[in-house]
Amino acid sequence: MAGERTLDGRSGKAETxxxxxxxxxxxxxxxxxxxxxxxxxxxxxxxxxxxxxxxLFTVFMSVHDWKIGQAHSFVGPxxxxxxxxxxxxxxxxxxxxxxxVLAVVVPVILGTFSAVIxxxxxxxxxxxxxxxxxxxxxxxxxxxxxxTMMFHPQLGVLNYLLSVVGLPPQSWVYAPETVIPTLxxxxxxxxxxxxxxxxxxxxxxxxxxxxxxxxxxxxxxWQMFRHITWPLLLPFIMVAAIIRAIDAIxxxxxxxxxxxxxxxxxxETINIxxxxxxFAFYNIGYASAIVVVFFLLIVALTLLLLYMRQxxxxx
Amino acid sequence: MIExxxxxxxxxxxxxxxxxxxxxxxxxxxxxxxxxxAQAQGGGFDWxxxxxxxxxxxxxxxxxxxxxxxxxxxxxxxxxxxVGDEQIPEQQHRQKVLIEFNSGNTSFDVVxxxxxxxxxxxxxxxxLVDLRDxxxxxxxxxxxxxxxxxxxxxxxxxxxxxxxxxxxxxNLDYFLIYWNKELFAAKGLAYPKSFxxxxxxxxxxxxxxxxxxxxxxxxxKNANVVVWTDFLxxxxxxxxxxxxxxxxxxxxxxxxxxxxxxxTKDYGPPGVAGFNWNECxxxxxxxxxxxxxxxxxxxxxxxxxTKSRVVGKVGYGVMPPGPKAQHSALFGDGIGISGxxxxxxxxxxxxxxxxxxxxxxxxIEGGYGAPGRTSAYAAAGASGKLTAPREWLxxxxxxxxxxxxxxxxxxxxxxxxxxFGIALTNLVTGGDPASELKKATEQFKxxxxxxxxx
Numbered sequence: 116m117a118g119e120r121t122l123d124g125r126s127g128k129a130e131t132x133x134x135x136x137x138x139x140x141x142x143x144x145x146x147x148x149x150x151x152x153x154x155x156x157x158x159x160x161x162x163x164x165x166x167x168x169x170x171l172f173t174v175f176m177s178v179h180d181w182k183i184g185q186a187h188s189f190v191g192p193x194x195x196x197x198x199x200x201x202x203x204x205x206x207x208x209x210x211x212x213x214x215x216v217l218a219v220v221v222p223v224i225l226g227t228f229s230a231v232i233x234x235x236x237x238x239x240x241x242x243x244x245x246x247x248x249x250x251x252x253x254x255x256x257x258x259x260x261x262x263t264m265m266f267h268p269q270l271g272v273l274n275y276l277l278s279v280v281g282l283p284p285q286s287w288v289y290a291p292e293t294v295i296p297t298l299x300x301x302x303x304x305x306x307x308x309x310x311x312x313x314x315x316x317x318x319x320x321x322x323x324x325x326x327x328x329x330x331x332x333x334x335x336x337w338q339m340f341r342h343i344t345w346p347l348l349l350p351f352i353m354v355a356a357i358i359r360a361i362d363a364i365x366x367x368x369x370x371x372x373x374x375x376x377x378x379x380x381x382x383e384t385i386n387i388x389x390x391x392x393x394f395a396f397y398n399i400g401y402a403s404a405i406v407v408v409f410f411l412l413i414v415a416l417t418l419l420l421l422y423m424r425q426x427x428x429x430x
Numbered sequence: 431m432i433e434x435x436x437x438x439x440x441x442x443x444x445x446x447x448x449x450x451x452x453x454x455x456x457x458x459x460x461x462x463x464x465x466x467x468a469q470a471q472g473g474g475f476d477w478x479x480x481x482x483x484x485x486x487x488x489x490x491x492x493x494x495x496x497x498x499x500x501x502x503x504x505x506x507x508x509x510x511x512x513v514g515d516e517q518i519p520e521q522q523h524r525q526k527v528l529i530e531f532n533s534g535n536t537s538f539d540v541v542x543x544x545x546x547x548x549x550x551x552x553x554x555x556x557x558l559v560d561l562r563d564x565x566x567x568x569x570x571x572x573x574x575x576x577x578x579x580x581x582x583x584x585x586x587x588x589x590x591x592x593x594x595x596x597x598x599x600x601n602l603d604y605f606l607i608y609w610n611k612e613l614f615a616a617k618g619l620a621y622p623k624s625f626x627x628x629x630x631x632x633x634x635x636x637x638x639x640x641x642x643x644x645x646x647x648x649x650x651k652n653a654n655v656v657v658w659t660d661f662l663x664x665x666x667x668x669x670x671x672x673x674x675x676x677x678x679x680x681x682x683x684x685x686x687x688x689x690x691x692x693x694t695k696d697y698g699p700p701g702v703a704g705f706n707w708n709e710c711x712x713x714x715x716x717x718x719x720x721x722x723x724x725x726x727x728x729x730x731x732x733x734x735x736t737k738s739r740v741v742g743k744v745g746y747g748v749m750p751p752g753p754k755a756q757h758s759a760l761f762g763d764g765i766g767i768s769g770x771x772x773x774x775x776x777x778x779x780x781x782x783x784x785x786x787x788x789x790x791x792x793x794i795e796g797g798y799g800a801p802g803r804t805s806a807y808a809a810a811g812a813s814g815k816l817t818a819p820r821e822w823l824x825x826x827x828x829x830x831x832x833x834x835x836x837x838x839x840x841x842x843x844x845x846x847x848x849x850f851g852i853a854l855t856n857l858v859t860g861g862d863p864a865s866e867l868k869k870a871t872e873q874f875k876x877x878x879x880x881x882x883x884x
Contacts, residue, residue, distance in 0.1 A: 183532055184555055267709060268701035269641055269718045289701025291859055377651045378703035379855035394525050395844050 173403045181400035194404035203380060204388060204405065208412075210295065211364060211384040217299040218306075218363035223356050225303065226310025227348070231340075233311065234318045248308040255305070259372035262301050263288075266373070288374045291381035298370055298382060302363065310355040317351025318344075349427035357420040364413055385409050475572040480776040481510030487780065488527065488538035491517040493727055493798040494601050494763065495542075498784055501792070505783045511776055524548065531557040531768075539771040540780050543597050545587055546761040546837045547844065554841070558596040559767040564778045565595075575782055576805075583833055584802030588764050597764025598785045599802030601793070603725040604829035605660045605759040605836065608732065609745040613642065613720045621747045625664060625689060628721075628750055632697040635720035644697030646710040646719035647690070649858045651851035652844075653706045654690075657723055658854055659836045660759035662686040664752015670838035670846075674882055678850065679864070679871040685753075687854070687863035694858045703858040715740060723749075725761065726826055729818035730797040746825035749832070758829040759836025762802075800826050841881040842874075849874045 177194055181187040198204050233244050250258070265271045266287035274284040287297045325343045334342070367386040370376065376383035376391070383391075385405065393402035489495030495517040502513050516538075518526060524547070530536040531552075543552055552558055564570050565577055584599035607628075609621055613635055622628040636644030648654045659669050665682035677683055694702050699713055707724050711731060714722045715738040731737055732744050749758045765784050767777040783789065787809070790801035794810035797818040807830075810816060811823055837843055853870035857863055 183528055184551060267712060269643070269699050269713050270716060284700060286701040286704075289704035291703065294704075374704060375650065375652075377855065378649065378859070379651055379852050391848065395521075395848070396842070397528065 173406055176400050177403035177407050179400045181398075181403070183397035183399055187400065190400070194401050195408070197401065198404055198408060203383070204385075206380065207383050207385045207388040210382070211386075214295055214299060214366065214382075214384055215360060215363045217296070218302045218366065219356055219359045221299065221303045222307040222310045222359055223352060225307045226355060227314050227352060229307065229311045230314035230318060231344075233315060248312065250305045251308040253305070255368040256372055258301065258305055259369050263373050266297065288382070289378065291378050294374055294378065294382045298373060301369060301373070302366065306359060306362065310352075310359065313355040313358070314348060314351050317348050321347050346427075350424060353420065353424040353427055357417065357424065360416060360420055361413065364416065475574075477508050477572075477779065478510045480773075480779065483511045483773060483776045485511055485513045485540060485773060485776050485780055486538045487513060487515040487540040488523065489515060489517045489542050490523045490544065490763065491519045493730075494793070497789070497793055497796065497798045501789065505780065508783070509776075509779055511779070513780065520544070531555060531770075534770065536768040536770050539768055539773045539777040540765060540784075541768055542600060542763050542765050544761075545597070545599075545764055546835065549590070549596075550839055550841050550843075552596055553590040553592070553594060556594075557769050559769055559771075559774055559777075561595045561598065561766065561778075561781070562593075564774075570775065570778055572782060574787075576787070579787065579805050580785075580802045581804050581830065583760075583830070584762070587760065587762055587835065588802075597766035598781055599762060600765045600785060601763045601799040602802060602830075602833070603727060603761040603763075604800060604826060604833055605656070605723060605749060605761075606726055606825050606829055607747040607749065608714060608722045608724070608728065609747050610714070610717060610720050610740055610743055611745045612740075612743045613717070614745070621745060622750050624750050625661070625752050629689065629692060632693050632721060636697040638700075641718055643699035643702075643713065643719045644721070645693040646699065646705070646713055646722040647694055647702070648706055648710065648724070649694050649698065649702040649855060650704055650706045651855045652847045653851070654854045654858075655847045655850050656759055656761070656836050658686055658690045658850070660723065660749065660757075661689050661752065663757035663759060663834050663836070664749070664755055666752070666754035668835075668838065669850075670840060670878070672839070674840075674878060676871055676875065676878070678874070679867040682754075683867055684864050687857060687867055690854060691857040691863055695860065698858070703855050726822075726829065727797075727799050729822045733797075733818060742819075744819070746819070746822045748825055748828040756832050757834040758832050760833040761836055794823065794826075797822070800830070840878060842877050845877050846874060849877075 176187075178189060178191055179187045180190045180193070229247065233240060233247070265273050266289065268274060268284060268286050268289050271287070273287065277284060286293055288294045321344065325347075326339060329339050329343060365386060366384065367390070370382055370384060370387055371390070374382045376387040386409075389402050389405040389409065392398045392405060487498075489498065495515070499515055499517070502515060506512055523542075524544070527536075527538075527541055527543075527548075528551075530538075541558075543549070543558070565575070580599060584602055585595075587602070588597050588599045589595055607621075614621070614631070617634050619631050619634060622631045632644035634644070635642065647657045662669060662677075662683055665686060667677045667680070667682040669678050669683070670676050699705070699719065707728075710719065710722050710724060711728060713719045715732060717739050729744075729746070733741050735741050749756065765781050767774055767781060771777055785802070787803060787805055790803040790806035791809045791813065793799055793801045794806055795813060795815040795817065797816075807823065807827055811820070816823060838846065840846065849870045850867075853861070853866040856866050
């Protein structure tokens with residue numbers, strides 16, 4: 116009985132201890148809840164201010180004809196519908212995908228290959244690994260400026276090197292047909308080391324037992340790579356691919372500094388186009404609609420890659 | 431035992447005394463100039479009425495910002511005010527200023543503005559103080575400010591359609607042709623006197639095997655439009671009239687585009703479609719281009735012995751006459767006062783100083799650009815302090831006489847440059863001038879109509 120009273124908190128003086136304890140429990144629970152609130156609210160406020168509010172405001176702007184310096188008016192889905200008929204936007208979308216695919220696939224292949232090499236023991240391995248990851252540490256804008264000088268068709272060192280080996284000069288980022296592959300080349304140079312580091316970490320974490328069994332069964336090096344290393348490494352490669360995909364799709368600094376989206380619009384990706392709309396033409400409403408669409412695309416792509424990662428999971 | 435840290439050098443008595451002596455020395459050296467400036471700029475005018483005030487000035491990054499920052503101390507000594515001045519790259523400066531004006535409160539009191547891009551927008555927003563009342567007020571304006579000394583063209587360029595004067599002309603940029611005298615002499619050629627001669631010279635001087643381009647010009651989207659309009663003015667036509675009539679796909683525009691295409695595609699350097707002024711400059715200073723059409727502000731790097739291989743070999747040519755007219759495309763910057771500042775008076779003193787005869791003279795002498803004041807040209811020519819060749823000054827004086835705005839005075843200048851810039855880049859890579867211009871005109875027309883409606 117006393118226990119029951121204690122639980123419902125209506126005990127007399129004789130049962131004060133348990134009842135008080137019960138009171139403490141429920142009161143303490145409330146106090147704890149208040150304490151949680153004190154800790155949670157600031158984080159919630161910050162999240163609302165820096166994530167939720169900007170997003171809602173971007174969506175709000177995207178349904179308005181909004182130009183800096185002028186009055187704005189509600190236009191509903193007009194900006195989104197205009198995007199469907201905007202040839203330049205659609206081309207920039209395709210260019211973004213083209214750039215993204217190249218800037219993910221090439222570093223992933225080269226990064227995996229170099230990780231396998233650097234996983235082996237050989238003289239100066241540590242030193243060479245350090246040299247290999249140097250580009251990753253450089254500031255993208257500085258990297259872009261250095262490469263811009265090297266790409267100069269008349270004065271750049273790259274064309275000089277080509278001439279030394281008897282090859283004709285190239286236009287690099289100065290011709291529409293070569294600009295994206297050339298930009299990807301810089302991206303590959305800078306970010307292959309990141310893939311290499313991730314895959315190298317994966318290689319170090321692989322269990323040794325399957326290899327021992329395979330050796331006992333007489334498997335060759337290639338067979339061990341094909342049937343053990345590769346499947347076990349796939350989750351790590353997928354992680355690297357997800358990181359690279361997000362980075363490549365939202366690439367801006369490199370393209371803006373080196374080619375500004377040119378020649379013409381040959382390297383104008385969605386990011387460059389929306390930057391122009393927002394900060395050169397001041398079409399904030401239209402640029403916001405591009406941002407929303409772009410965000411949805413990135414989310415879809417990331418979900419797809421996460422799904423693929425789940426499929427390759429073994430740990 | 432407590433060890434005392436050695437005193438910082440900065441705080442040592444010796445360094446304080448040395449700094450004090452240096453400052454006193456500088457003050458002694460600057461005193462005559464300040465006295466001369468004060469006397470020259472208005473005798474009894476009270477330059478120190480705002481002593482102790484602080485001003486914030488926002489410049490677009492470039493030679494004028496460098497010049498005014500270099501001599502800032504003189505203004506501070508003259509007025510007893512302190513100045514915080516920043517220089518921000520052009521594109522970022524435009525964004526920052528626009529956003530601040532829209533916020534209704536600017537961080538700067540004085541700001542520079544590109545007349546060829548921002549004039550209409552600023553005029554519409556009435557974001558800057560109308561300077562006319564300040565100029566008329568003898569208590570606020572030094573007697574020697576001498577407004578009529580600014581050329582009529584410069585003042586017209588700075589004045590809004592409704593008569594407001596938002597800025598004073600700070601710098602005028604004229605398009606000219608830099609030409610390599612050595613390469614011309616080797617082929618026995620003279621500086622071209624017409625557009626066909628220009629084309630002939632480019633053809634004759636183009637030598638891809640030697641890595642020399644006959645003609646250098648901007649091919650990069652947006653940047654390239656001013657080259658085309660510079661040629662278009664030679665047909666006596668503006669791209670867009672004040673009544674918004676577009677001449678961008680007419681016969682003159684197509685002819686100008688054909689000339690642009692021939693010069694860049696046939697006689698330009700490889701990859702010219704991605705060239706902005708900096709790539710052109712790099713090629714020209716290394717002798718890899720026979721001619722280069724661009725603004726007048728590049729004399730200093732071309733004549734810099736540490737960076738240029740064409741020092742003393744550069745010719746500065748006034749734009750040759752076109753089939754119907756001879757014009758040099760004009761662009762310009764002005765300096766004005768933020769409409770939201772509470773320091774209108776101090777800011778006006780800065781604007782007067784920044785556009786004074788002394789500063790204008792130094793602007794030419796140091797090769798910082800072309801001021802709006804007419805007296806500065808003769809004064810700089812006679813001073814014997816010119817850092818750039820006299821031919822550069824003569825070219826500038828020749829260009830002033832034939833200057834005409836190189837871009838239309840519309841709200842959507844940037845979109846105009848973007849859309850027609852793409853068309854021109856397509857020409858460099860082999861597009862058809864008539865169809866490219868027609869497409870660009872059709873694309874831009876609704877944007878123009880919509881923007882000018884309000």
